[in-house]
Amino acid sequence: MPHLPQIKVPATYMRGGTSKGVFFRLQDLPEVAQVPGRARDALLLRVIGSPDPYGKQIDGMGAATSSTSKAVIVSKSKRPGHDVDYLFGQVSIDQPFVDWSGNCGNLSAAVGPFAISNGLVDAGRVPRDGMATVRIWQANIGKTIVAHLPITGGAVQETGDFELDGVTFPSAEVQLEFIDPADEGEGEGGGAMFPTGQVVDDLEVPGIGTLKATLINAGIPTIFVNAEAIGYTGTELQDAINGDARALAMFEAIRAHGALRMGLIQHIDEAARRQHTPKVAFVARPAGYTASSGKPIAPGDVDLLVRALSMGKLHHAMMGTAAVAIGTAAAIPGTLVNLAAGGSERNAVCFGHPSGTLRVGAEAAQVDGQWRVTKALMSRSARVLMEGQVRVPGDIFE
Known part of the structure; x- marks a missing residue:
C-alpha cells in the first residue's frame, strides 16, 4: 500500500x-x-x-x-x-x-x-x-x-x-x-451582556443545589459562583481540583446548566460538544496563599480571588478572555465579582489566581437602564x- x-x-x-x-x-x-x-x-x-x-x-x-x-x-x-x-x-x-x-x-x-x-x-x-x-x-x-x-x-x-x-x-x-x-446576541435579557437580565441569578444545578451565580457575556461567556458555596476558599491550586473527579464533575454540571440558562445551548446534552464556552469560575474575598511558583500572595496584594476552569480543568493562571469577564463584572455593582472585591465602584481590579496576580480594567456605564462596557484593558506579552x-x-x- x-x-x-x-x-x-x-x-x-x-x-x-x-x-x-x-x-x-x-x-x-x-x-x-x-x-x-x-x-x-x-x-x-x-x-x-x-x-x-x-x-x-x-x-x-x-x-x-x-x-x-x-x-x-x-x-x-x-x-x-x-x-x-x-x-x-x-x-x-x-x-x-x-x-x-x-x-x-x-x-x-x-x-x-x-x-x-x-x-x-x-x-x-x-x-x-x-x-x-x-x-x-x-x-x-x-x-x-x-x-x-x-x-x-x-x-x-x-x-x-x-x-x-x-x-x-x-x-x-x-x-x-x-x-x-459584551456579547449583544439574543438572550432572555433582550441582548444585554447579562443574558437573563439580572446581575445575580439563582442557578439550579441538579445534585448540587441552587447557587447564586453571575452569568455574563463579556470577553467570553462566563459563569461566576461563590467559592464558599461549593466548598472552596478561592486559594486553591490546580492539584486541589484537577485530581478530584467528583469536583470536576460538579464544575461540568454547573457549566452545562449555566450554558442552558444563558441560552448558549438548547439542551443539556449539547454542553459536551461545546467545551470552550462558557467558562466557569469561582470567586472569594482576599486571602493569603502561596502561588504555584512559590510566590507568597498577601491579602493586601489583591482585591479578590478568582479560580477558573478551561476545557474541564482548573487553569494554571487565568484565561485572557475570562480576565475581561472579571474586569467587566467587577465594574458593575452587585455582581458576585464586584461583591467579592468589596462592592464599591471601580474601573480596575487586581485579582489573585493560581500563578499569582493580574490587573485588568474596564469602563462601564448604564445606558437606558442597561449596563454597557465600552472597553476592557489588560497587558500581556x-x-x-x-x-x-x-x-x-x-x-x-x-
Missing part, C-alpha cells in the same frame, strides 16, 4: 500571555483548508496531535493542556478600520473536534506581533521605533481588539522587562484593548518560539 509524503505548511509557534499555539497565515494553508469545514478541522487536529486517547499529544505540537492545544489563523482584513482578521480554534485533546465558539484572550496578545512580522499589516502603519497599533477583528465573536506593541529598528520587540505571573521569563509588554467586549514549516501526513484530507 503506497504512503503519501507529509505536507509542509508554513507556521509559527508562539506564546501569547499564558498560552501557546500554532499560528498560520490563511493564505499559507492548503487550499482545501482555507475555508471553514472538515478539512480545516482535520488539518488542525493533526497539527496539534489530537484526538489522543493517551491525553499527551505526543504526535503533534500540543502540550496536553487547554492552554497549549490551540491554533490561530490570521489574514489581512477586508473590514474597514481593521488591519487583520483573527480566527481562534480550541483543539480538543482527546476528542476529534475543534471548538470555534470563542476567543483566546492570551493568544490575542500574539496576533499583532505575528501580523506585523508576517507582512499582514501595511508597512506605513509600522514605525521604525516606537509603538505600533494593530486593529484586530476577532472573527469568532465579532469584536474588535486593539493591540499596542513596541517596535525597535522596524521589527517587533519581543524582549523586555514586563513580568506576567504564569510566565517564567520577562518580555516586552503588549497592551490590549477589548472594544465593546508574546514571543515567537519557533517558525518554519509544520508537517502533517498527506492523507489527512482523505
Whole structure:
C-alpha cells in the first residue's frame, strides 16, 4: 500500500500571555483548508496531535493542556478600520473536534506581533521605533481588539522587562484593548451582556443545589459562583481540583446548566460538544496563599480571588478572555465579582489566581437602564518560539 509524503505548511509557534499555539497565515494553508469545514478541522487536529486517547499529544505540537492545544489563523482584513482578521480554534485533546465558539484572550496578545512580522499589516502603519497599533477583528465573536506593541529598528520587540505571573521569563509588554467586549446576541435579557437580565441569578444545578451565580457575556461567556458555596476558599491550586473527579464533575454540571440558562445551548446534552464556552469560575474575598511558583500572595496584594476552569480543568493562571469577564463584572455593582472585591465602584481590579496576580480594567456605564462596557484593558506579552514549516501526513484530507 503506497504512503503519501507529509505536507509542509508554513507556521509559527508562539506564546501569547499564558498560552501557546500554532499560528498560520490563511493564505499559507492548503487550499482545501482555507475555508471553514472538515478539512480545516482535520488539518488542525493533526497539527496539534489530537484526538489522543493517551491525553499527551505526543504526535503533534500540543502540550496536553487547554492552554497549549490551540491554533490561530490570521489574514489581512477586508473590514474597514481593521488591519487583520483573527480566527481562534480550541483543539480538543482527546476528542476529534475543534471548538470555534470563542476567543483566546492570551493568544490575542500574539496576533499583532505575528501580523506585523508576517507582512499582514501595511508597512506605513509600522514605525521604525516606537509603538505600533494593530486593529484586530476577532472573527469568532465579532469584536474588535486593539493591540499596542513596541517596535525597535522596524521589527517587533519581543524582549523586555514586563513580568506576567504564569510566565517564567520577562518580555516586552503588549497592551490590549477589548472594544465593546459584551456579547449583544439574543438572550432572555433582550441582548444585554447579562443574558437573563439580572446581575445575580439563582442557578439550579441538579445534585448540587441552587447557587447564586453571575452569568455574563463579556470577553467570553462566563459563569461566576461563590467559592464558599461549593466548598472552596478561592486559594486553591490546580492539584486541589484537577485530581478530584467528583469536583470536576460538579464544575461540568454547573457549566452545562449555566450554558442552558444563558441560552448558549438548547439542551443539556449539547454542553459536551461545546467545551470552550462558557467558562466557569469561582470567586472569594482576599486571602493569603502561596502561588504555584512559590510566590507568597498577601491579602493586601489583591482585591479578590478568582479560580477558573478551561476545557474541564482548573487553569494554571487565568484565561485572557475570562480576565475581561472579571474586569467587566467587577465594574458593575452587585455582581458576585464586584461583591467579592468589596462592592464599591471601580474601573480596575487586581485579582489573585493560581500563578499569582493580574490587573485588568474596564469602563462601564448604564445606558437606558442597561449596563454597557465600552472597553476592557489588560497587558500581556508574546514571543515567537519557533517558525518554519509544520508537517502533517498527506492523507489527512482523505
